[in-house]
Amino acid sequence: MNDSLLTAVLVAVGVLVAIGLLCALILVIAAKFFAVKVDEKELKIRACFPGANCGACGFTGCDGYAKALAGDPTLPANLCVPGGESTAKQLGEVLGVSVDAAARQVAYVHCNGTCANTEEKYDYKGIPTCAGAKLFYGGDGACTTGCLGYGDCAKVCPSAAIFNNNGVACVDPAKCTGCGLCAKACPNLVIRLIPADAGTVVTCNNKEKGAIATKQCRNSCIGCKKCELHCHNGAIKVVENYAHIDYTKCDGCHECEGLCPRHTIKHVDFKQAQ
Amino acid sequence: MDTLKALLVILMSSVLVNNYVLNKFLGICPFLGVSKKLDQAAGMGTAVTFVMLVATAVTWPIQTFVLDKLGLGYLQTIVFILVIATLVQFVEIILKKYIPALHKSLGVYLPLITTNCAVLGVTINNIKDGYNFLEAMVSSLGCGLGFLLAMVLFAGVRSRLDSANIPESFKGLPVTLAAASIVSMSFMGFAGVVDKLFA
Numbered sequence: 001m002n003d004s005l006l007t008a009v010l011v012a013v014g015v016l017v018a019i020g021l022l023c024a025l026i027l028v029i030a031a032k033f034f035a036v037k038v039d040e041k042e043l044k045i046r047a048c049f050p051g052a053n054c055g056a057c058g059f060t061g062c063d064g065y066a067k068a069l070a071g072d073p074t075l076p077a078n079l080c081v082p083g084g085e086s087t088a089k090q091l092g093e094v095l096g097v098s099v100d101a102a103a104r105q106v107a108y109v110h111c112n113g114t115c116a117n118t119e120e121k122y123d124y125k126g127i128p129t130c131a132g133a134k135l136f137y138g139g140d141g142a143c144t145t146g147c148l149g150y151g152d153c154a155k156v157c158p159s160a161a162i163f164n165n166n167g168v169a170c171v172d173p174a175k176c177t178g179c180g181l182c183a184k185a186c187p188n189l190v191i192r193l194i195p196a197d198a199g200t201v202v203t204c205n206n207k208e209k210g211a212i213a214t215k216q217c218r219n220s221c222i223g224c225k226k227c228e229l230h231c232h233n234g235a236i237k238v239v240e241n242y243a244h245i246d247y248t249k250c251d252g253c254h255e256c257e258g259l260c261p262r263h264t265i266k267h268v269d270f271k272q273a274q
Numbered sequence: 275m276d277t278l279k280a281l282l283v284i285l286m287s288s289v290l291v292n293n294y295v296l297n298k299f300l301g302i303c304p305f306l307g308v309s310k311k312l313d314q315a316a317g318m319g320t321a322v323t324f325v326m327l328v329a330t331a332v333t334w335p336i337q338t339f340v341l342d343k344l345g346l347g348y349l350q351t352i353v354f355i356l357v358i359a360t361l362v363q364f365v366e367i368i369l370k371k372y373i374p375a376l377h378k379s380l381g382v383y384l385p386l387i388t389t390n391c392a393v394l395g396v397t398i399n400n401i402k403d404g405y406n407f408l409e410a411m412v413s414s415l416g417c418g419l420g421f422l423l424a425m426v427l428f429a430g431v432r433s434r435l436d437s438a439n440i441p442e443s444f445k446g447l448p449v450t451l452a453a454a455s456i457v458s459m460s461f462m463g464f465a466g467v468v469d470k471l472f473a
Binding site for chain 1: 340344356368439
């Protein structure tokens, strides 16, 4: 009786062990024969990147850029915007060349049409996205080129840097990596990338002429060209009825800020925020 | 002709009537987890179908020619888990070597399938229902297609949920579960249809 019980247990254990061993053997053989050679350089390069997979470099994610860099050493190695200086430094060590970091940029919402500054044109009850609202007469705000406030930008932001500040999207410069995904998502192109060392911004995107712009928003640029005429570097140009700052020319004198009759040009300090 | 009809009944009943996700509530984890986007849902569904087929092709002979012969039917669960886990790993290695594009698009889903109870459920139920090898394979195909169908349907439902105006407390998982139960109820309509379909 005991013997047959013992045999039954032994057979069960034996079969299980045999199947387990067989499976292990198959996997070992498969791992040996079908092993894929991974380029070590590619792995090292990949390890340098922050892994945000934002696509700011123009390749399909960090893996794509690492592969391209490993295969083609002539490729510029400073395309990673979110990685900034630390990535550039690590990359330089791996590739054996000195890599200048891409100039850090931050996304900025060029609109200050908060609930206090502008009115709603109608009560929008459709799909709660900016793209959806934009389809109905250019959006529910009085200004058709300002921030719509439904957060399409916040949805695509990989670092959760965008929040809604009283009806207008606001980018936290400390969290922003400058990948530019929000700028692509905004149907009104209100969000644009500007250098992180910029000190002055135009907080309006209104393309209407002065009289209409004044009615639409208390913060609007009316295109009076006061700033353009005053700027001694020629950095400000009024195009499409609102001021644009060319940051390659701006020397950060901040004089235009006090000059603006609408207080649309504002002082910012992204460095302090970090 | 009769065999063909029997196979068709097995296929249709496993796709619609005995849908693994919506009727037997197996494989709920990927059903809720990977159904946010249509392409991902379809990828996962295809991968599960493939693994179900291969798993049945391996486990059916093991049950019939090894376990039953030795009177070790009670080892079914543990042996099947062992074999399926190995199998998925093996498939992953092969895919990585020969079809890297497919391997990349399947991504994390393949290892996920290793522990998918729907796959284990299909293989065990095939034995329990006393299917022969061909019937078991057809049944696995049907179950896989049923899983794919459920995933794709639910991905469509979820994309509509995204743009719906949902009460704050229902947002996220609660409304997803409620939607899943409604989709599941709609599949109850298929009960009893299949037997008459090929009569």
